[in-house]
Amino acid sequence: AQKITQTQPGMFVQEKEAVTLDCTYDTSDPSYGLFWYKQPSSGEMIFLIYQGSYDQQNATEGRYSLNFQKARKSANLVISASQLGDSAMYFCAMREEDAGTASKLTFGTGTRLQVTL
Amino acid sequence: GAVVSQHPSRVICKSGTSVKIECRSLDFQATTMFWYRQFPKQSLMLMATSNEGSKATYEQGVEKDKFLINHASLTLSTLTVTSAHPEDSSFYICSARADRTEAFFGQGTRLTVV
Numbered sequence: 001a002q003k004i005t006q007t008q009p010g011m012f013v014q015e016k017e018a019v020t021l022d023c024t025y026d027t028s029d030p031s032y033g034l035f036w037y038k039q040p041s042s043g044e045m046i047f048l049i050y051q052g053s054y055d056q057q058n059a060t061e062g063r064y065s066l067n068f069q070k071a072r073k074s075a076n077l078v079i080s081a082s083q084l085g086d087s088a089m090y091f092c093a094m095r096e097e098d099a100g101t102a103s104k105l106t107f108g109t110g111t112r113l114q115v116t117l
Numbered sequence: 118g119a120v121v122s123q124h125p126s127r128v129i130c131k132s133g134t135s136v137k138i139e140c141r142s143l144d145f146q147a148t149t150m151f152w153y154r155q156f157p158k159q160s161l162m163l164m165a166t167s168n169e170g171s172k173a174t175y176e177q178g179v180e181k182d183k184f185l186i187n188h189a190s191l192t193l194s195t196l197t198v199t200s201a202h203p204e205d206s207s208f209y210i211c212s213a214r215a216d217r218t219e220a221f222f223g224q225g226t227r228l229t230v231v
Contacts, residue, residue, distance in 0.1 A: 035220065043208055045161075045222035091160065095220070104151055105212070105220055107160045 003027065004094050006108035013082045014116055020067070021077040021111045023092035031097040034075040035105065036066065039089040048090075051075055082115045089113075119145045121213050123223025130201055130230055138196045138226045140211035146191040147213035152184075155208040155225075164209075167194040201230040 005024045013019035025034065036048040051059045051066045059066045067076040079086055092108040120143040130136050140150055148169050153161040165175045165186050173186035183205075185197040194213075198205055210225040 037222075043155075043210070043225040043227065045210060045212070045225070047219055047221060050219060103149065103214060104163055104166055105161075106163075109160045 003106045004092055004108035006092055006111050008111045009109070010112045010114070012114050012116055013079075015084060016081055018078060018080045019082055019113065021079070021090050021092075021113065022074070023076055023108060024072070024074045025092075025094050026073060027094065027096055029096040033095045033097065034066070034068070035093040035095065036064070036075075036077045037091045037093065038086075039091060039110070041088070045091070049077065079113075084115050084117075087113060087115045119143075119213070119219070119221045121147075121211065121221045121223045123211055123226055125226060126224055127227045128229070130228070132202055132230055133200055135197055135199045136201055136228060138198075138209055138211075138228075140194045140196070140213070140223050142192045142213045142221075145213075147194075148191060150188060150194040150211055150213045151220075152186060152194075152196050153210045153212070155210060157208075161210065164196075198228065201228070203230045206230045 003026050032053045034051045038046040049059050049061045049064045049066050051068045058068050063080045065078045089110045089112050091110045093105040095105050122141045124139045150167040152164045155161045163176050164179045165173045167173045167186050167188040169188045169191050175181050188194040206229050208227050212220050212222040214220050
């Protein structure tokens with residue numbers, strides 16, 4: 001079974017608008033972390049935001065916020081006031097903190113975001 | 118944020134030769150580094166987990182003898198693709214864990230085997 005699911009292969013958003021990128025996850029580990037990364041065409045992976053499973057509040061980092069709904073096992077990324085430079089692939093990832101997993105990240109299949117004028 | 122440097126960013130090699138890729142954590146000590154492979158328009162697939170001073174842990178289906186990983190120090194891990202073939206052409210990227218809340222990636226290496 002997929003541990004991380006991103007159901008949107010591609011998304012379009014108009015400049016200055018907000019956009020939500022979906023991510024659902026599956027784990028039985030009570031302690032885990034959820035990450036979002038941006039991958040522009042250059043290939044580098046840029047860390048955007050982190051949400052811990054025990055964090056009470058949704059994470060925010062500038063224009064990025066994470067809509068964490070633990071009961072639904074979803075961790076959607078919200079980008080506000082989109083900019084042309086936001087066009088990239090976006091990956092959701094999970095790290096289970098169980099001692100046996102070596103803290104490795106499991107990635108979703110990604111969502112390609114295109115910001116238009 | 119923490120800086121992870123990966124070198125080279127691009128490499129072209131002949132079939133049958135070996136290629137070494139370096140991953141360095143520049144401003145923190147990383148006891149664990151991870152190596153991923155990414156095919157075009159696909160997600161990152163974990164190849165192996167590299168622990169300083171010990172043997173790497175490989176994911177199922179990854180050939181240990183083909184993808185040699187060495188984690189010589191707390192700031193350096195290397196991936197050597199041995200006897201490279203065109204099907205090894207891919208984007209390889211490393212990451213290092215700084216703390217529980219973040220994991221930083223190198224810039225990636227695009228390997229082309231001709």
